[in-house]
Amino acid sequence: MQVPIQHIYKPSREGSGLLYAWFLSMHTRVDIILYSKKTEGELLLVVNRIYDALCRLEKMANFYDPTSKLAYVNRTAFVSPVVLSEELYSMIDLCLEYNEKTLGCFDITVHSENYNQTTIQSVHLSAEDHSIYFSRPGVAVNLSGFLKGYALETIKSILNECVIENALINMGNSSVLALGNHPVGTGWKVNDILLHDECLTTSGNDSSERRHIVSPRDGKLVEGARQISVVTTNGAIGEILSTALFAADGEQRKALMGIYAHCRVYIYPPC
Template sequence: MTPARLYFMCIFLCIALSGAACSQSSTAEPVRRTQFIMGTLVEITIVNADAKVAQTAANQAFDEMSRIEKLMSTYIADSEISRINEAAGKEALPVSAEVLEIIQSGIAWGEKTKGIFDISIHPLVETWDFDGGGETVPSPEQLKTATGLVNFRDIRIQGNTVRLAREGMAINLGGIAKGYAVDRAITILKGLVPNGIINAGGDLYAFGQRGPDRPWVIGLQHPRKPQGVLASFALANQGVATSGDYQRYFMKGEKRYHHILDPATGLPAEGPISVTVMAPTVMDADALSTAVFIMGKEKASNGSSRWTTWK
């Protein structure tokens, strides 16, 4: 966890991250590459770098993100997270340094948000089945059973081993792993090229600039009007993440059921349409955008002065 302060903005009225970043360079053609990783289209843009070096940097960054996905995805049966979940209530399993780091970070964010952000939320995720195309609202009994299995404090860490205390528990890193993977990829890019940006479905990090005295500019897009950009801001050496009710959802009548679930109720969080957060790392922005979305505007506004000093 970075010791720097977390500077963030919460945009509560119909704002989402567009992912569109201007990338023109007056001295070299930009290198743009895309790849589908972690369930989203990841775009890497590099400017003012030797083309061969830029291609190598992009390849290595994509490879790192793919490696992280193989460790942490619940959709990969032999990932470390899947094996931990399979062993819930049984033995502790040794894990890699990366998985240990992100689980520890997830627990830390659980403590800081008093359980609003909870990486043990997978039983609820499975109950709703947004990724599987399910469009059925779970029964109160189903939600009660699933919420009873959600508690990050029942994740046991000893040395390099992880154990889930109760059978049926399961970890889901969907609210933090993509940001972590972007951060790892950015570290690789920074070691090889002077200017770049990664956009992983709205989780972004930009460093350097897009041209002489020209910063990277990120557009904020209306979640109900995808073609409309409401605002823009410059981004340099910061991470950005957005949580919104328009990314994965289904409608029942006039009711929108989205994938950002409140661990306390098991239901989709009610409040803002979208929240965008800036922080020193994308992983921190990822966790905060989820937590603030669930909290809602009033609680988030009341706590904002405290959150800027979270470490």
């Protein structure tokens, strides 16, 4: 049986120590580096909190897990309104908000039956009782283009609560949180990009054969081996933007890069 969490700890002469831990979650490998004056045991407790938080998010919002709360919503919200937890409600509400803020390029309903650009208008939230209702059959909400970025923000909250000032969290090289500094330098360098209290989120295809992002324009998989990375201070927003920028056409991408000019955007290979 595989041990869920594995780790290595290295103390330093200055009284601080570096803990490197890794485990599998959200269909990817999660690598964690914590640099702190806390003991090995204390840092392991932090890692365990992170692990438990990711398991909770996956159980709540994994589109592909038939036992998740989100899967239940997708099966039943057309029949009658489904009351959501405050957290899941706020996640879906934010994604609906950013559908408009990304010119429709980020759409959590692209995996619906008979999808078109108006499908998202069939998702109705009630702020009064935190419920969700679909006004037509076949609608499905998929948070996959958002969940890892949201997870980074959840992890950041845990690290702040535990007073961990220097940390690097890497979820499959596509969703990265960097806090504070590397033990021997300023910030953290990831793929030649220097991060300091920032998140790096990447969306795209690493080959012409491996495609997974659906275009809201036509409901088809986006073609081409290209990746887009975004550096932001908020991982959830960064995940949304990288997904939207990848799904956008040239004109939409130019417009979005103007709207979000405060974010750093990297396109590979360059246009």
